[in-house]
Amino acid sequence: MFARRRLAFVLLASWSAAAPAARAAAQPATATLSATIAPQASLTLSTATLAFPDADPDALGQVPATGGPLLISAKARATAGQSVVLSVLASSDLRSGVTVVPASNITWTASGAGFVAGTLSATVPVTVANWTGSGLHSGSQQFYFRNLWTHPTGTYSTTLVYTLSAP
Amino acid sequence: MSKAVWSGVITAAAVLMMSSPAFAQPATDSKNVTVSAQVDAKAKLDLGGATTADFPDDDPDTSATLTATAAIAVTVKARTTSSGTVTLTVQAGDDLKSGSDVITIDKLTWTAGGALSAGTMSKSAAVSLGSWTGPGTHNGTQTYKLVNSWNYVTGNYSTTVTYTLTAP
Numbered sequence: 001m002f003a004r005r006r007l008a009f010v011l012l013a014s015w016s017a018a019a020p021a022a023r024a025a026a027q028p029a030t031a032t033l034s035a036t037i038a039p040q041a042s043l044t045l046s047t048a049t050l051a052f053p054d055a056d057p058d059a060l061g062q063v064p065a066t067g068g069p070l071l072i073s074a075k076a077r078a079t080a081g082q083s084v085v086l087s088v089l090a091s092s093d094l095r096s097g098v099t100v101v102p103a104s105n106i107t108w109t110a111s112g113a114g115f116v117a118g119t120l121s122a123t124v125p126v127t128v129a130n131w132t133g134s135g136l137h138s139g140s141q142q143f144y145f146r147n148l149w150t151h152p153t154g155t156y157s158t159t160l161v162y163t164l165s166a167p
Numbered sequence: 168m169s170k171a172v173w174s175g176v177i178t179a180a181a182v183l184m185m186s187s188p189a190f191a192q193p194a195t196d197s198k199n200v201t202v203s204a205q206v207d208a209k210a211k212l213d214l215g216g217a218t219t220a221d222f223p224d225d226d227p228d229t230s231a232t233l234t235a236t237a238a239i240a241v242t243v244k245a246r247t248t249s250s251g252t253v254t255l256t257v258q259a260g261d262d263l264k265s266g267s268d269v270i271t272i273d274k275l276t277w278t279a280g281g282a283l284s285a286g287t288m289s290k291s292a293a294v295s296l297g298s299w300t301g302p303g304t305h306n307g308t309q310t311y312k313l314v315n316s317w318n319y320v321t322g323n324y325s326t327t328v329t330y331t332l333t334a335p
Contacts, residue, residue: 039194052204058211058244063204070200077194094204099249106202143202150303151206152249160200167193 039078043086043164046071050160052145062107062144069111069140076166077134084132084166087125088118091161096154103158105146112139125163134166208247210334212255215240220311227315235311241283243297243305245334252300253334255283256293260329263313265322272326274314281307293331302334 050065076084090103106120114137115129131137220235245253263270275288279296282305286294299305 039192041194041196043196043198045198045200048198048200050200050202052202054205054207056209056211057246090202094202096206101204101206106204145204149209149244149246151246152302153206153208153246153251154248156204156206158202160202162198162200164196165193166195 037077039166040076041084041164041166042075043162044073045162050143052143055147057147057149061147063147065143065145069142071138071140072112072115072128072162073136073138074129074131074164075136076131076164078166080133082133082167083130084134084164085127086129086162086164088120088128089125089161089163090120090122091159093122094156094158096152096156099152099154099156101151101156105148105151106143107146108141108143110139110141113137115139115141120160122158128162206246208251208334209245210253210332211244212330212332213240213242213244214330215242222311222313225315227317230315233313233315235313238280238308238310241281241296241307241309241330243282243299243307243332245299245304245332246302247334249301251302251335252298253302253332254295255297255330255332257286257288257296257328257330258293259288259290260327261290263324263326265320265324268320268322268324270313270319270324274316276312276314278310278312279307280310281305283307283309288328290326296330 047067047070050070051067052063052065055063072086074084074086078084093103094101094105103120103122107118109117110128112129114131116127118126118128120126128141129137129139217237217239220237220239222233222235225233241255243253243255247253259272259275262272263275272288272290277285277288279285282299283297284295286296288294296309297305297307
């Protein structure tokens with residue numbers, strides 16, 4: 001009994017292999033394709049240094065940073081409808097030895113979609129730009145140092161930390 | 168349920184999980200920018216445009232002291248270190264003279280208002296008009312006085328005084 005069934009299967013298989021293509025039965029198959037689109041953030045700045053030269057406070061109340069505006073390119077992949085935020089925080093106030101000038105003496109104007117003007121802080125991140133959803137954005141910041149007679153002499157420095165966040 | 172079916176279910180679940188907002192972690196990128204600002208020493212003195220101090224004549228018995236017609240408005244602006252001493256001094260180039268006639272410069276005094284201090288003029292040493300610690304701006308007025316005396320020889324006396332503001 002078993003031998004006869006085996007013979008029949010072999011014959012059937014042979015017939016199927018020799019049959020014209022027109023008689024071939026469709027063979028359905030499925031494949032699952034998956035792509036992971038996770039949040040991504042990439043920030044590019046045109047320079048890593050900003051310098052404010054000395055100037056007469058009566059002649060120049062706001063000293064612009066040398067070299068012109070800081071150019072910013074921000075690329076972000078985010079959840080639909082979520083805000084992509086670029087912020088900046090000073091690591092400390094401007095310091096020259098033990099002498100301190102508050103970071104709030106640095107301000108900026110902004111250009112580019114989503115970019116906003118602001119005043120630097122050493123305590124809370126300040127929004128530089130924000131957008132909704134994924135995309136590539138570019139803009140610029142022109143920095144100014146508030147030039148006062150009350151600033152003690154010195155060479156002041158601090159570090160700005162830019163953070164681009166895409167949820 | 169066959170192995171193939173379970174495999175499909177697991178794959179679908181994974182795709183759903185990875186595409187859900189709850190699964191996605193925020194992405195961040197950070198960059199640093201170093202900032203430097205140069206603040207150098209500066210000193211600026213403004214006498215309110217006054218370049219002369221005139222004393223009208225008067226009777227010594229009724230006016231023992233002559234007062235200049237206008238006070239000098241003094242504005243001091245100085246940038247120095249936090250502990251630096253800013254000084255404003257004044258010194259006469261010579262006694263008051265009219266030809267060969269002389270009124271000694273110590274007859275010239277001044278009163279002061281605001282951030283300035285009163286004093287007596289000297290031609291041999293700079294006299295302090297004000298002293299401050301650290302950077303900033305200071306305002307005051309200086310009104311010159313001249314001792315009036317019957318002993319003065321008539322004449323039109325003059326001298327030049329030099330103001331010096333120093334911010335180390």
